[in-house]
Amino acid sequence: MTDIQLHPRRSVAEVEEGATLAPKFGADGLMPCVTTDAATGEVLMLGWMNAEALRLTLTTGEAHYFSRTHRAVWHKGATSGLIQRVIEARIDDDQDALWLRVEVAGAGASCHVGYGSCFYRAVPTGPAAGGPLRFTEAAKTFDPRAVYGDAPNPTIL
Numbered sequence: 258m259t260d261i262q263l264h265p266r267r268s269v270a271e272v273e274e275g276a277t278l279a280p281k282f283g284a285d286g287l288m289p290c291v292t293t294d295a296a297t298g299e300v301l302m303l304g305w306m307n308a309e310a311l312r313l314t315l316t317t318g319e320a321h322y323f324s325r326t327h328r329a330v331w332h333k334g335a336t337s338g339l340i341q342r343v344i345e346a347r348i349d350d351d352q353d354a355l356w357l358r359v360e361v362a363g364a365g366a367s368c369h370v371g372y373g374s375c376f377y378r379a380v381p382t383g384p385a386a387g388g389p390l391r392f393t394e395a396a397k398t399f400d401p402r403a404v405y406g407d408a409p410n411p412t413i414l
Contacts, residue, residue, distance in 0.1 A: 260312070260316070261278070261311075261312045261315045261316055262278070263278060263279065263280055263308055263311070263312070264277045264278060264279040265279060266279045266281060266352075267279070272351065272352050273350050273351070278348065278352070279352055280308075280311060280348065280352050280353070280355075281351060281352055281353040282307065282308065282353075283353075285325075286307045286308070287305040287306065287307055287323055287325070288305070288306050288307075288311070288353055288354060288355060289303060289304075289305060289354050289355070290303070290304045290305065290306050290322065290354070290355040290356070290357060291303055291354070291355070291356050291357070292304060292320065292341065292356075292357045292358075292359055292367065293356070293357070293358055293359070294358075294359065294360075294361070295344040295345070295358040295359055295360050296360070299373070299374055300374060300376050301341075301359070301361070301367035301368075301373070301374050301375065301376075302367050302368065302374070302375040302376075303375070304320075304322035304323075304333075305322060305323045305324075305325055306321070306322060306323055306355060307323045307330065309321075309323075309330050310322055310323045310330045311355070313330065313332070314343060314346065314357070315343075315346065318342060318343050319332065319333070319334075319340055319341060319342055319343065320332075320333040320334075320340075320341035320343060320357055320359060321333065333367075334361075334362060334363070336404065336405065337363065337369070337399075337404045337405070338362060338363040338404075339361055339362060339363045339367060339399075340361070340362040340363070341357070341359040341360070341361055341362075341367065342359060342360045342361075342362065343357055343358070343359055344358045344359060344360055345357075345358040346358075363399075369401060369405065370397070370401055371397030371398060371399050371400060371401045372394045372397055372398065373394060373398050374394070376393075377392060377393055377394045378390040378391060378392055378393065379391040379392075379393050
């Protein structure tokens with residue numbers, strides 16, 4: 258596995274217009290990562306990466322994230338089999354946010370709740386603001402209890 262060099266940030270010009278990977282992590286050591294389906298463009302999830310998760314993602318070609326709840330790096334799909342194979346990784350203009358385009362193995366879901374996307378509910382806006390959330394996916398793609406067991410998700414509580 259090749260070690261990825263994360264370079265220091267030397268100038269605005271290099272960060273914004275250069276070819277050097279010089280990511281900026283927040284005070285908590287994390288950077289947001291938007292993950293989309295490479296084929297459809299659908300947003301699958303928003304995750305967080307620290308430098309280790311970024312390096313692992315880039316070197317293995319499979320998505321790794323940092324769990325803020327468990328304070329640890331995790332390999333997406335290691336438990337569920339829903340591995341996210343990175344098709345393309347992009348960094349934004351300030352190099353402080355990442356976008357992954359992925360193919361998802363298995364049932365094609367990315368959400369631990371069982372839906373294809375973590376964004377499976379629409380929030381009413383305008384005159385309907387404040388109304389109930391509207392489910393945008395008719396059914397789950399897998400049974401999370403069969404994969405993760407009956408324990409509630411500790412990241413929610």
